[in-house]
Amino acid sequence: MDISPTPDEAAAALQQADFAGSALASGLLLPSHFYSSICTATAVQIGTAAAVLANHNGWGIGVAIAGVLVQFCVGGIQIARFRSLNGVRVRGFESRVVGGTAYTTSTVYGLALGGALWAAAMEAWWLVPVFAVLGGLGFAVGGQHWWRAYQRDPAGSSRGDSAVWLIVLYCAAIVGMGALVIGFR
C-alpha cells in the first residue's frame, strides 16, 4: 500500500526538485568564443550569398555554397562543444540560437540577407559587408535573448522546434533566397 507524503515531506521534495532543475540550467556554460564565431559565420554566409548576384553562373554560386557550409560547420562544431562541455543537449539552444529560428534572430537575419542582396543588385558593394555584419550581430543578440529567457524558465524554453518545422523553414528560406536572386537579376 502506498503511503501518502506529509505536507512537510511534499514541500521538501518540491524544493529539492526545483533546486535541482534550476541548478542544472544555471550551471550550463557556453563554449568559448561562442557568440563571436556564430556572428562571424553568419556574416560570412550573408556576404557570400550576395556574391551570387556578382556572378550567378560560375564562381558566385560556389562562393555562396561555401558560405552556407561555413555556417553549418561552425554551428555543428559549437553544438558539439556545448554538448561536450556540459554533458547535456538542449534542443531549444540548437534550433533557436544556432539554427537561428528564434523570432528576433530570424527577423534580423531575413532583413540583413534581403538588404545584402538588394545592395549587390544595386552594385552598392560597400553596403554588402554592412548588412552582413548587421545580420551576424542580429544572430548573436537574438541568441543572447534566448539564453536569458532559458535561464529564467529552463523547462519552458528547453524544447526546440520540430524537425518538420525546421525543414519547412529552411526550404522556405532557400526558395525565398532564390526568388530574391531571380528578382534582382
Add this chain to the structure above:
Amino acid sequence: MNDWDSTLQPPARLALMTMLTTVSQAEFVTVQKRLQVSDSVLSKHVSALSAVGYVESHKGTHANRRTTWLSITSKGRSALSAHVSALRNLIADVE
C-alpha cells in the same frame, strides 16, 4: 483528491525528472553529479522510471567514451505535472 504518483514519490526521482525537463537529454554522469548519488542508486531510479515509460535512455558517446543519455518522455512530463500539482494541493490543504 490527491492523485500523486507513487513512482515519483522518492525525492531523488522527483529531482531527476524535474532536472530532465530543463534539457532535452542529459548524460548519466552529469545527472549523477548534480543529484550527488551513486552509480547504482541512480541506475535503480532510472530503471524504475524507464519501466513505467517516464524516462528513456540510450547509449552514446561523450568525450570519446561510451555513456548513457537520459531524456524525459511526454508521458513522464504529464505524470510529473500531475504529481507536482497533487503535492502542491497537499501543501495548500494545510495552509
